[in-house]
Amino acid sequence: MTRSTLVVVPVYGDLDSLLRCVDGLVEHLDTDRHRALFVNDCGPDADTIEAALLARIGDRAGFRYERNDHNLGFVGTCNRAVTELDTGAETEAVLLLNSDAVPTAGFLDAMLAVLDEDRTGVVTARSDNATIASIPYRLTNRGAARTEERTRAVWSEVAPLLPESQVMPVAMGFCFLTRRELITEYGLFDEAFAPGYGEENDYCLRIAAHGWLAKIANRALVLHAGGKSFSGNRTALRAAHQRELERRYPFLPDAVAAYQRHGTTATERFADVLVPAGPAPRLAVDLRHVADAARLARQIDTVFGDGFALEARLPAGTPAPDGWTVTTDDPDPDDLVTVQVLVDPTPADLVEANRRAAHWVVVRTEPTTVPWSSPQHRAGADRVAALARPFADEVTPDELESAREGVENSLLAPLDGTSTFLERRWATFLPLDLAAAAASASSSSGEVTRLRRELNDLRASRSFRTGQAIAKVASRLPGRR
Structure with missing residues (x-):
């Protein structure tokens, strides 16, 4: 099944990145099956961006432009676009795409193929700047930056050796494909995460409670500048929203750590080594x-x-x-x-x-x-x-x-042979790795439990209570502050 898709692009700022996004969609979006909706969220350069965007898309079939009456933030704009501006009568899937993301050839077909897999609720793409979806993610040159050119080179070599998809704890919000029926049943983004950051994780974990999976499409590549389509105090927002996520889903940090430890393949883990570049190994x-x-x-x-x-x-x-x-x-x-x-x-x-x-x-x-x-x-x-x-x-x-x-x-040696070799070695030693991790976690947990019990015993002891009483009396003595 190939789902017709609504691509929603919230627009706020950074015109250069936005125009690259538009050009990528013009080149790679099949408008016989899919549609693109750009929603201007009234940033400081809203009028300038509007004029440039309309000039770029013109009267091109399948491309539509709307503008909010006032700034709603990323969360509010996505919710309005999907539930008010588009009824969903003509599309079976929704792709939320950051305006600083640049699609590449075949990206949506690859993502839709994964979305059609059993119980898949959300799909994200590979990228140069998408935390654990980045490729290469781990680097051999610690001072190197992940550039678009490097990511394209590594992905083109490694992607054919990876499985078509992998299950992740959560998907990445810069390129976020989901089923329209899930939005209808469970809603889209929680306004508690407005104006942005963390909303996509909350959505993934909400639908996960009903048996739906988040996955990465390894054959899809969408480049991402990162942070250019958002303003405000990002650090404070991220921290506050991360606390809220962990309050709702206490298991989330451990789930992400477990994915990084044993959810990835050896081929993607060593991608930066398999496609060498730069200084001496x-x-x-x-x-x-x-x-x-x-x-x-x-x-x-x-x-x-x-x-x-x-x-x-x-x-x-x-x-x-x-x-x-x-x-x-x-x-x-x-x-x-x-x-x-x-x-x-x-x-x-x-x-x-x-x-x-x-x-x-x-x-x-x-x-x-x-x-x-x-x-x-x-x-x-x-x-x-x-x-x-x-x-x-x-x-x-x-x-x-x-x-x-x-x-x-x-x-x-040929890349496919090295990849097979590394996957075999990874499978051989992964049980030992997991056993060591479990033993360490159990030991740490036991130590924390022991220390907490000793602290509670101390607080309950007569000597501790006596010491507290003496401290209170001493604080009231003349000359004490």
Whole structure:
């Protein structure tokens, strides 16, 4: 089924972005099946924007222009457009599109295909600026910006390797497609979130209570400038509306964190590595527990120093080769590197590396099979070695040259093969990752419960009550303030 769609574009400011949005719709919206409605929300340049917009769309079939009597904000404008200005008699779906969003070829067909999937209530698109819908989302170059050009390049290579859709906790409001019948049954945006921010999350979670899913259409790309179609104190609004969302849906932060942890695919997680650009690929190694860290660092530098940006965690007082980046902090697992050298890795090392590095090199300084008298064997070191072996070049320190060759071959391998490899590794280690996360959450929860119980016991104790009474009397003594 292909649903006829009403595309609603609330208009407030930033004429340049608006005209790019209009041009994108003119080029890519099939007006034989779909219609576009632009609603001027009376911003400071309302008349200028009106004249330019009308000149751009002219009498083009399928394009309509309306103007609010006064400023309603994003929420009010969307609600008016969908429930008052358009009765819905001719359209079966509604796409709310920010005026600073730029559609690309095939975007709506891809989104509608996902909307037609069973129990799908809301669909969003991939973008360059849409938080967890951005591609690439995680970056190997920490100082880099996500540009339109970079997103187009990565998306065009990676999108065919991704599933057509994925379930998300909530959809992104910049490009928000939903079924008309759901608006009829449950309403659109809650005015509690006026003038904007958080309203799309509330809608997703309201309909989720009735069994409807929010999804991302991986084959749809809509670029987004971000923040240019909205005025006012964004930071304060976001904070206030986020508090209201968490009051209504206390599970939301954990749901978003869970999606980021295990709801994405390995291919999209490592998209920035799979389609390389810019500076030398990063190689990370942790040498803090190595007996002769300085010697191994020199060996790694000799083999990988040319062509890779090397970074390490080193034991205190250990000199690093020239050009290395040295850190004492634990790595952020969302700070991606191209290669990680794992020295005698533990299970925890492999779980961390699965999230952080696209390619592994395992360096063995000890035999992989050791007697039961060894602490390493009792900790499962040989089992860890077997688990990692299909996904890494395993070498001794003196065999690092062959590992360099293996890494270079991996970097030159066809993208679809690398994607398949990463998905297989991701599936292998994800159960360990989830178990570790669950254990950590349980431990944290238990610790919080214990501390709260101890605090309550303290407050109920006679000594605490006595201390409070003494403090009150003391505060009334002469000379006390």
